[in-house]
Amino acid sequence: MVVALALVSACASAPRKAVDPEASLALPGGEFRFAHDAREAQAADMVRRAVEHAGPRLSLWGTFHDPVTLVIHPNHAALERAANRPGHDFLRAWARFEQVEVQSPRTWTRAGASQKQVDELLLHELTHSLMYQVSATRLTWTKKGIPLWFSEGMASYTAGQGYRVPSLEDLSRFLHDHPQADPLARAESLYESENATVYGAAHHAFDFLVSRYGEERIRGTLQAMGRGQDFPQAFQDAVGIPADTFLRDFRRYVYLRGFKGGRINPPEPGMGGLRGENRGLPWIPLFSKPLPPTSGPPDTTLGDTSPKR
Numbered sequence: 094m095v096v097a098l099a100l101v102s103a104c105a106s107a108p109r110k111a112v113d114p115e116a117s118l119a120l121p122g123g124e125f126r127f128a129h130d131a132r133e134a135q136a137a138d139m140v141r142r143a144v145e146h147a148g149p150r151l152s153l154w155g156t157f158h159d160p161v162t163l164v165i166h167p168n169h170a171a172l173e174r175a176a177n178r179p180g181h182d183f184l185r186a187w188a189r190f191e192q193v194e195v196q197s198p199r200t201w202t203r204a205g206a207s208q209k210q211v212d213e214l215l216l217h218e219l220t221h222s223l224m225y226q227v228s229a230t231r232l233t234w235t236k237k238g239i240p241l242w243f244s245e246g247m248a249s250y251t252a253g254q255g256y257r258v259p260s261l262e263d264l265s266r267f268l269h270d271h272p273q274a275d276p277l278a279r280a281e282s283l284y285e286s287e288n289a290t291v292y293g294a295a296h297h298a299f300d301f302l303v304s305r306y307g308e309e310r311i312r313g314t315l316q317a318m319g320r321g322q323d324f325p326q327a328f329q330d331a332v333g334i335p336a337d338t339f340l341r342d343f344r345r346y347v348y349l350r351g352f353k354g355g356r357i358n359p360p361e362p363g364m365g366g367l368r369g370e371n372r373g374l375p376w377i378p379l380f381s382k383p384l385p386p387t388s389g390p391p392d393t394t395l396g397d398t399s400p401k402r
């Protein structure tokens with residue numbers, strides 16, 4: 094059974110359509126090939142332009158070392174088959190290490206997709222392929238233990254998709270309403286039922302990671318994986334704290350609405366009586382005092398971390 098499934102997915106990942114040699118793109122960041130039927134020529138042009146447009150933003154994380162083939166499928170059913178993801182109505186593309194399956198933009202809506210929509214989706218998908226290539230090899234890219242929040246957050250951040258996902262305030266309400274749920278560390282278990290929350294949490298967590306620790310440490314995480322480490326070790330070495338600790342900090346920031354601005358200070362000793370009066374408004378800095386300067390990796394204080402988007 095396992096062998097049969099493995100064969101099915103191996104077949105699904107092999108391009109069945111002819112690669113159009115004329116359309117190949119050699120960009121500073123990598124080499125791209127395009128496979129499609131003759132009637133998808135116009136759609137392929139849009140995808141090709143989107144790959145060109147994605148180049149500068151992708152260079153944030155590194156360059157491709159293997160060529161990437163973009164396979165354009167004539168309809169949604171063909172995409173689901175190729176991606177081996179039945180029942181994923183919302184899917185428009187699916188990325189792997191060396192190949193991106195794309196549902197023909199001609200079929201995304203009745204009127205077809207705009208170039209801007211294709212640009213956004215391709216930037217998201219190519220970020221996934223690039224992350225795999227920078228952090229792994231053809232043989233190891235599925236075995237690094239990269240969590241969903243990191244890969245989806247990175248793709249959403251890179252493609253500027255914050256406007257699409259639920260806001261930090263929505264996420265805060267979700268955490269208050271579902272104190273046992275963990276859309277970050279246990280994203281896989283909520284992926285079907287709380288898809289928007291999972292993507293939103295991933296986006297905001299990654300955005301928080303960038304604003305607090307910087308893009309350089311994220312590149313460091315990818316490069317450490319590229320040298321052989323798995324994700325947990327690479328993250329800890331490059332960022333300076335375990336990923337679990339980072340997620341706890343982020344959860345606290347969202348739960349206490351640190352994004353509203355102001356500082357959240359620990360309660361003063363003997364302020365027990367007053368604390369009750371502030372309940373529900375933890376972001377109002379009533380007992381504000383300057384925080385000590387930090388050294389080394391940033392700590393878990395909640396000031397000055399308002400998201401960029």
Ligand SMILES: [Zn+2]
Nearest residue numbers: 217221245248
């Ligand atoms: Zn994605």
